[in-house]
Amino acid sequence: MKELNDIINAFDKANAAGKQTALATVVLVEGSSYRRAGARMLVTEDGQLTGAISGGCLEGDALRKARLAMAQSKPMLVTYDTTDDDDAKFGVGLGCNGIIHILIEPIFPAKENSPIALFKQFLSKREPVVLITMFSLADRQAPQPGTCLLMKADESTQGSIVDEEIKDAVLADAMDVLKNGNSVTKTYVYGNGYTCFIELLQPAVSLVIFGAGNDAIPVVQFASVLGWHVTMVDGRANYAVPERFPQVKKIVIAKPDKALANIVLDDRTAMILMTHNYNYDMAMLRQLLTLKLPYVASLGPKKRLQRMLDELKEEGINVANDQLESIFGPAGIDIGSENSDEIALSIIAEIQAVLNKKAVNSLRDKQAVHTRHIKPVMQQTATAEEGKN
Incomplete structure (x- = not known):
């Protein structure tokens, strides 16, 4: 929903400045196109654009049409047919091989x-x-x-x-x-x-991160780019501070038994356990299993998560198969991640895929995450006599 937020903010600024605006919305796509129906762009009378309705090829023509719609004070439907190979004649050069219908409507603040x-x-x-x-x-x-x-x-x-x-x-x-x-x-x-x-x-996706270590910083940054609402939870007040996480919407300093007290959970909520404190993560996993969340991730090796699940079983807590399906450990998809930035990218991508019900190659499904194929090197040691030659 980041695009809608950006459009609203741009409209409020334009309206305060007394500028006319129009909204361009992709309402129907026949064939292929860069953006699907629902893509939007706000246009101001002086040519400022917020959002996008294509990869950049339609925006210029849509600006001209939006100015006309504002001048006439009525919505108009514009169609771009790129099924013709010679789509350059439209002046947009899409090459998408589709028909894109865009509704342009002037915005009347009153x-x-x-x-x-x-x-x-x-x-x-x-x-x-x-x-x-x-x-x-x-x-x-x-x-x-x-x-x-x-x-x-x-x-x-x-x-x-x-x-x-x-x-x-x-x-x-x-x-x-x-x-x-x-x-x-x-x-x-x-x-x-x-x-x-x-x-x-x-x-918007609500992402709750347990753990305010340095490796959480890129996770927050990627989530912020997508417009997700991020909550940071940690028991250490000197770690979870706004100065380290300026993009976090809410910071909660709490022990595990109090961590969820002020957090709203729904089917668009994802959780990541990355405190690097086994006891804290274990206490949180015990609570999260009963909530039927779509995504709960555990950072670290598979054996660490398995140990947690084994301990829960010993406590008499039966972890059902449907609960296991929502637990991802190791967290992330298989993109060959090594450093914290790459790991953060793989986790964010996995959350996006899970919430959109798309199949991905998750690390939890691999037998081993970090494998190396090392080619043996035959070393020859020169004899003393050979060294003299």
Whole structure:
């Protein structure tokens, strides 16, 4: 959700300066493209761009279209067809072999349910929502309603569907997206024939790091780049300080039994045990196993984690298979990591993959992590007589 945060911040600055703005949203992709539906970019009247709708090839033309939309004070649907090999004739040179539909809508700050207002509503609470963007593919000259409604899991809504004939069907489809977790684009043939991009928005990843050692610094930095919310937990007050971790949202100084007291946990929460203190990590693992989190990582060798699990078994704690599936140790994917920066990258990549339900080559699935194939070298020692020659 970093892109949405950046867009909101850019809008607030532009609005304070009295600048007009427009929002460009990729609402439908046919074929391949650099960005998928849901990619967004805020454009100001003086040409400042925040976010991205492509790899850089569409932005210039979209800027010109956005200025026109702002001048006309109405949304417009723009289509870039790159299925023709000679796509350079469009002046964008995409080479993506796809058709990209982009909705450009001027932002009116006084409008109660403007796209920015809906974004802010979503970001105000940590819960998934569905955002509905309406447009007319059949008639680009027809009114383009744009980003119009936000629905929460309790079925409460903010905004409205302008076409009453399709309202019930759209809201039913929105609830289905919330339950199944997949955004869809659907055209409703009755009513005014609008197409709706029904988009699932998930809260930012919440990353809880146990351990404020130096190797946690690059983990925090990578997570911050992605816009994740990072909480740092450690029992050592002189280690877990803002000066060492300026990008951390929350620092908790606590012993294991108090560590989780003020941390909100959900299905977008990932945990990393990296205190390098066996007893602390063990105490935390004992608690985390019962929480059914999607990702719990243990830094260090596989035998260290196995020892913890064996001890839990001796205590009478039965670790079920579904619990084991969410425990990753050694942490990270297999990219040949050696130093702390590379290890941090592999862990962050693994979390991203697990939360997105993508298969990766995790280190926990390897028999041995650090293996070396050393070619034997035959050494010959010269005799004293040979040395004289």
